[in-house]
Amino acid sequence: MFRQQGGITLKAVFIGAGSMAEAIIAGAITSGALQAENTYVTNRANNERLKELAAQYGIQSGYDMESALNNADVIVLAMKPKDAAAGLEAIRSYIHNGSVIISLLAGVGIDFMEKAIGKPCAIIRSMPNTSAAVGKSATAIALNKHVTAGQHKAAIDLFTAIGLAITVDESQMDAVTAVSGSGPAYIYYVAEAMQTSGEELGLDHETAKALIIQTLLGAADMLSESNGQAASLRKAITSAGGTTEAAIRTFDEWHVKEAIEAGVKEAAAQSKRLGLSYKH
Incomplete structure (x- = not known):
C-alpha cells in the first residue's frame, strides 16, 4: 500500500477537507491503508474543520500548504472541482519523481491535470462514493501513462480498503459517476x-x-x-x-x-x- 515503501512510511496529504475527504480518511485510517501520523489534511481557510478531523482521526493538521506538501509522496486532490486549476498550481512545485496524484475531482480529466502540472507525474483519477466512511465504497479509477504497476496496485489496495475498487478507461468515468x-x-x-x-x-x-x-x-x-x-x-x-x-x-x-x-x-x-x- 501507499503507507510503506522499502520500509519507509510515505507521507499522504489531502488537499480539501470535505465529506468525501473525510470518508476516505476514516476508511483508510480504520483499515490501516494510511497511517494517521503521516497523513496530513489542509484546506484554504477552515481551520476549525481541520482541527475536527485531526481530533477525530489522529491525523496531522494545522500546517500551511507549503509545510503540509513538503516531501509529500501521495497528494489527494479533494477540493471543489471549481478550484482545480488553483489547486494544481499550488502543488506543482512540490511534485517529485515518486509523487502520485490521486484526484477525487468529479469531471476533471487527466489531460487537464497533466497540462496544469506541466511535468511528468503519475496521476490516478478516482470516483469513490461516500460509503467509503463505512468501508463500502464503490470506487473506479483511471490511470495516466506515468502510473507504474506498483502505484496502480497501491491505489487498488487503498481503495479496496474502503470497499470495492476497479480500474476503468477514463472514457467510462461519466458513466461511473452516474451509477456509483x-x-x-x-x-x-x-x-x-x-x-x-x-x-x-x-x-x-x-x-x-x-x-x-x-x-x-x-x-x-x-x-x-x-x-x-x-x-x-x-x-x-x-x-x-x-x-x-x-x-x-x-x-x-x-x-x-x-x-x-x-x-x-x-x-x-x-x-x-x-x-x-x-x-x-
Whole structure:
C-alpha cells in the first residue's frame, strides 16, 4: 500500500477537507491503508474543520500548504472541482519523481491535470462514493501513462480498503459517476419514500427505519449472491395477484423505472458537461 515503501512510511496529504475527504480518511485510517501520523489534511481557510478531523482521526493538521506538501509522496486532490486549476498550481512545485496524484475531482480529466502540472507525474483519477466512511465504497479509477504497476496496485489496495475498487478507461468515468458516484443518493431517495409511506401507514419512525435498513441490507446481499440478477430476484417475489405485484404495477403506471433510467443518464450527461469546463 501507499503507507510503506522499502520500509519507509510515505507521507499522504489531502488537499480539501470535505465529506468525501473525510470518508476516505476514516476508511483508510480504520483499515490501516494510511497511517494517521503521516497523513496530513489542509484546506484554504477552515481551520476549525481541520482541527475536527485531526481530533477525530489522529491525523496531522494545522500546517500551511507549503509545510503540509513538503516531501509529500501521495497528494489527494479533494477540493471543489471549481478550484482545480488553483489547486494544481499550488502543488506543482512540490511534485517529485515518486509523487502520485490521486484526484477525487468529479469531471476533471487527466489531460487537464497533466497540462496544469506541466511535468511528468503519475496521476490516478478516482470516483469513490461516500460509503467509503463505512468501508463500502464503490470506487473506479483511471490511470495516466506515468502510473507504474506498483502505484496502480497501491491505489487498488487503498481503495479496496474502503470497499470495492476497479480500474476503468477514463472514457467510462461519466458513466461511473452516474451509477456509483451519485448512486447512494438514489438509494437514500427511495428509502426516504419508503420511510414516509411506512409512517403514513401507521408504523412509528424507528420501526419503519429499522425495517427499511434491514430490507436494503438483505436485498444487497441477495444481489451479491445472485451475481446481480436484479430482474430475476424481483420476479421471484412478485406473485400474481400479490402485494408486490400491486406495488410494481403502480410503479410502472408512474413510469418509475423509466424515470430512474433517465435520471442516471442525466447524471452522466451532467458529468460530461462539467468535464467540458476543464478542457484546454
